[in-house]
Amino acid sequence: MKNLKRTLSMALCLILMLTLTCVPAMAAGSVKIGVLVSDATSSEALAFRAYYTEYIAKAYDVEFIYSDELTDAAGEKSSIENFIVNNCKAVISFSSFDRPAQIEQCDAAGIYYAVATGTLTDEQYEEYKDYEYYVGAIGPSMDIEFQTGYDMAAYYIDQGVTRFGMFGGGVPYYVDMHIYRAAGMLTAMVEKGGEGANYKGADNAGAIIGQIYADGGIDTGKIGNLELVAYVGGYDFNDAWFGKLAQMVGTEGIEAIITVGSGVDVLGGFVAGSGVKLATVDSFTPAMGEAMDSGILDYMAGKFAASIGPIFAATYDAIQGSPIRDSEGCALALGQGFWVATDSEQFQQYSAVDSSNTDPAYTREILDQYAAPGVSFEDFAAFVSQYSFDEIVTLKK
């Protein structure tokens, strides 16, 4: 027993010593950038992380310091404090519990702040666009989120699908992007549902968005000659919730299930072999590729990992003393959408580019060409707006 204790103590001390001896070796990157993440484990999050740590960090000699998986605004604030302690020159945020607080904290500390894969609300942008250390935001705006949902539903309606199921993901938690995607889906159904089609009396985008915010959920029912036959929201991950998902797939006559996100993760097992078409918003990961190959996934609007390249470039420019501001000196607020794949071949083509750690969609060469220090706002905005797969391939040529 005594020997066991000694061995245990020795092992623990060894781990500590190894850690301490690692310290000098890790003092590498010349520029440190903190990254706030509220999702550290999804395939999409891992793909983003791989792009930064496996490609950008090496290409630019930058060290990325990631936060733990954040669950609230206090965690965001603590993480930014940790970044400041680490002398990070900037923070790139994938976390949105309290963006105004993040901007103010970074501004007070004199470090740059940028929003990746998201945008500020119009009111927030008006308030913070002049902040010296606010670099800006590049990502799907709420308009793009809305359009993504709209295009997904329209794709099936145009194919003659009339009976839909819907997975609302974060709608009950008032996750804005999920509400806007869901609203886009319902708006497409209203617009293409024939004469007098409406969702609970709402017949335009604004009213539908308002209705979802008021209800915190979505009701099933007829929308003109279309029908939303089943709806499940939330991420309860308990037996009752999984039961509802299974029940949705088994609903009589259901033809397609359109989801605001996580479609394959939560519904893939139930959809397999059912003949029901599944559409989702996710990213170009191997798991999604397998789902598309096996016929589980029929339509995917996906963020591509390198989509966070331009916001890094803008942040890096700012650190180098050359922030990109518009003609009025305001911070960036640029929209960037998704790549949409509707068959396996298309998916594999996108995925091959997206998963490369040596030749990703946005390489250093491209970023240096279109987003180097000194680039004008107009040129940078034009570069970001060319986000479709074909446009990026053209840029690379």
Next chain:
Amino acid sequence: MGKQTWKERIPTFASTLGLLVLIAAYYIIGAIRDANVAYGLKAVVNQSVVVALVATGAVFIYTLGSFDISLGAATGVSALLGAMAYNATGSLIVMFLVCIGVAVVIGFINSSLASVFNLPIFVTTVAMMSVLSAFMLILIGWNGAGDTIKVKARDVRPLDNIPFKVSMLVAYIALCWFIFTLLPTGREAKFIGGNPICAKLSGIDEKKLAIIASLISAVGIGLGAFLTIVYAPTLNKDTASSIGMDVIIAIVFGGMPVSGGPRSRILSAVVGAFSMGFLSQIMSMLNLGSGFGQMIKAAIFLLVVFIALGSQRSKLLTR
């Protein structure tokens, strides 16, 4: 009672020694990594003070040999209701009183249920945790402003400073130390934790003490909830959710046995909470990635607790 050798003394001071070693490591690694160590100290206080407050109060419950798993949820509910009260009245004093009041009510319900149904406090807190977590969702729904309840940051910013937080912590620790060390309540609680049957036969009212312990702990929860709002005034369903586990770790890290009894110390909670704070800063400076960092933290935690509890394993009369 012979004079203690240095070997026998080490476990007694292991947790404090652990904190000092962590502070030294923090400065050394900070210097090597070119970190802003002065700002880091502020961060340690900001990130540890809520856990220290809640854990200090919880020492009373742990001393009884009991366990409260609903601390995080109770802090969350108190903070949400405190924020709602502020939004309704615009008064920080009302917010403060609501935070304390709600926590006291929750603590009273916990301990009263335990007394009425003759259940261990742990059991009622398990049920209470579920109820409170659900209640947080209901409160956010009632508020009707998305998935958060917000207080304007500029309204609480004047209080978001180190002197205010440290004064609050010191005052609460002083109060708890006074009750725990100088009043019979502390001795009786240690007696119950050390030997409940013997304590009962000696006429100590376990139920009354459980209620007192819950109420003292509730004040710490209320103060923690208030400072949670001051620190990050945007609250959601996960606000303070990690506090329950952090408190357990802080108390054990501070060298106090989870089984309670005579070895319980008020300062264990503070030592543990700040040790965790420094450890987190060190891991952040090492930038090992959250997975590897967590493993290192676990190893250090095991090492400190192993040494701290070393002297207790061979003793018969204390648990």
